[in-house]
Amino acid sequence: MPILAIQAIIIITIFGITLLIATYSTYAERKVAAFLQDRIGPNRAGPFGLAQPLADAVKMFFKEEFIPAKSNKWLFIAGPSLAMLTACMSSAVIPFGNTLRFEGLPEIRLQAIEVNIGMLYIFGVVSLGVYGVMIGGWASNNKFSLLGAVRAASQNISYELAMGLSIIAILMMTGTLSLREISLQQHGFNWNIWYQPLGFIIFLVCAFAETNRTPFDLPECETELIGGYHTEYSSMKLGLYLFAEYINIFVASAVMSTLYFGGFNFPGMDWLEANISKDPQLAHNIVTILGTVVLFAKIFFFIFFFMWVRWTLPRFRYDQLMNLGWKVLIPLAILNIVLTGGGILLGEKLGW
Amino acid sequence: MTIAEKMYLPAVFQGLSITMRHFFKKKATIQYPEQQRPIGKEFRGLHVLRRDEKNRERCTACGLCAVACPAEAITMVAGERKKGEEHLYREEKYAVTYEINMLRCIFCGLCEEACPKEAVFLQNNKMAPPRYERDEFIYGKDRLLEPLDAGNSKENIKYRY
Numbered sequence: 001m002p003i004l005a006i007q008a009i010i011i012i013t014i015f016g017i018t019l020l021i022a023t024y025s026t027y028a029e030r031k032v033a034a035f036l037q038d039r040i041g042p043n044r045a046g047p048f049g050l051a052q053p054l055a056d057a058v059k060m061f062f063k064e065e066f067i068p069a070k071s072n073k074w075l076f077i078a079g080p081s082l083a084m085l086t087a088c089m090s091s092a093v094i095p096f097g098n099t100l101r102f103e104g105l106p107e108i109r110l111q112a113i114e115v116n117i118g119m120l121y122i123f124g125v126v127s128l129g130v131y132g133v134m135i136g137g138w139a140s141n142n143k144f145s146l147l148g149a150v151r152a153a154s155q156n157i158s159y160e161l162a163m164g165l166s167i168i169a170i171l172m173m174t175g176t177l178s179l180r181e182i183s184l185q186q187h188g189f190n191w192n193i194w195y196q197p198l199g200f201i202i203f204l205v206c207a208f209a210e211t212n213r214t215p216f217d218l219p220e221c222e223t224e225l226i227g228g229y230h231t232e233y234s235s236m237k238l239g240l241y242l243f244a245e246y247i248n249i250f251v252a253s254a255v256m257s258t259l260y261f262g263g264f265n266f267p268g269m270d271w272l273e274a275n276i277s278k279d280p281q282l283a284h285n286i287v288t289i290l291g292t293v294v295l296f297a298k299i300f301f302f303i304f305f306f307m308w309v310r311w312t313l314p315r316f317r318y319d320q321l322m323n324l325g326w327k328v329l330i331p332l333a334i335l336n337i338v339l340t341g342g343g344i345l346l347g348e349k350l351g352w
Numbered sequence: 353m354t355i356a357e358k359m360y361l362p363a364v365f366q367g368l369s370i371t372m373r374h375f376f377k378k379k380a381t382i383q384y385p386e387q388q389r390p391i392g393k394e395f396r397g398l399h400v401l402r403r404d405e406k407n408r409e410r411c412t413a414c415g416l417c418a419v420a421c422p423a424e425a426i427t428m429v430a431g432e433r434k435k436g437e438e439h440l441y442r443e444e445k446y447a448v449t450y451e452i453n454m455l456r457c458i459f460c461g462l463c464e465e466a467c468p469k470e471a472v473f474l475q476n477n478k479m480a481p482p483r484y485e486r487d488e489f490i491y492g493k494d495r496l497l498e499p500l501d502a503g504n505s506k507e508n509i510k511y512r513y
Contacts, residue, residue: 035374035375036372036375038374038377038378038379039381040381040383308372311371312364312368312370312371313367
């Protein structure tokens, strides 16, 4: 059963990479924030402050664990667990690379699980994520937490609609829900962003709202809600909430790179595969690994972009948020679907 | 609002470009314990009671500094120099105790200006450090007086002249 063992290794690796990137996102966030504000940021723990996430984790684990007296204890614990669980599950279907070929082994796909409904799976899991926030806010038995949770829930639901609609245009073009298939169709430089710029902008805005990032970070708002849905949380339970947010950013960046920016494809990969080595197997493997590196570069850019926007834009007011979601993004997404459909029909007529 | 403003995105990109410019700017941070912010020459910091070139105390407990002090932070008790103490005090009268209450002091420098003997100075390279207890802010001669070995070395303590 070598294929199962390999699959297990890949699943564990992807899980580990997800956690590692989320950990260092907290560090990167502080560094980026500092740099954008003409500061230096953490630089005391380890070289360049690289041990800062470790120090933060130690602090989180040693803080007092506090559960409010009138809270529902089980739900109070279930909230952050759910947030973390759903965040960790969603990176499973993202193709982090093409295939690796070895003598005497079946092709190894650099993807934890290959399902032909990958996009639906991600939507399903991500929409579960709102339960973590909602249950946490409800179980705290604090009206500010509840308000934060309600805002989070309504925001996530509103923007999930627009997000789903913006995806439909991509699905019409590609004709598949499998993220691997979508990646493979964008071979070379044939990226979806060239055909779906409007869809990408809608998706990007919705991704910001779904991950509760500024300018859509209404669930947590010190000035209005003390802390928002996690006001009553302390210690690692708060840590899990914040950590889940960073995992969500990573997954959102990965999905954006895969759907619109070619995933593991990069321009000139055919030429490279033909010229890099006489051994076609080795050439294929090298290109695959390069593709993975390229994908991670794209992902890191998007993670940086999330942070860049956070320290640029102020938070939306709640009615502005709802206006943007329902009156702007959803009609735009529908328009995008119509345009895409028209484009596809026109293409068939002209025989492209 | 014009259509361009309603679309938000141009303004968003403008904002992004502004923050990106700051990303590459020189940082204003001073790495404090290792690196200290330069203090101006005119800065008035912690007081010091100077000695003369023979390591004798300059202060003659005339009390002009206490009179000049608007915050009434300086108190002193004068005493008469005994025989055999000529190497300790420059003149016949000296301060037995000399206390400055740093909680009252406003670091105006009037004591320094009032002193006819050039005995009290406010250093421009040293601030009154934080303390935990109130009584620790009352600086006696033990903490105000220039140490013996520092006598005439102007490198150790910079004075305002």
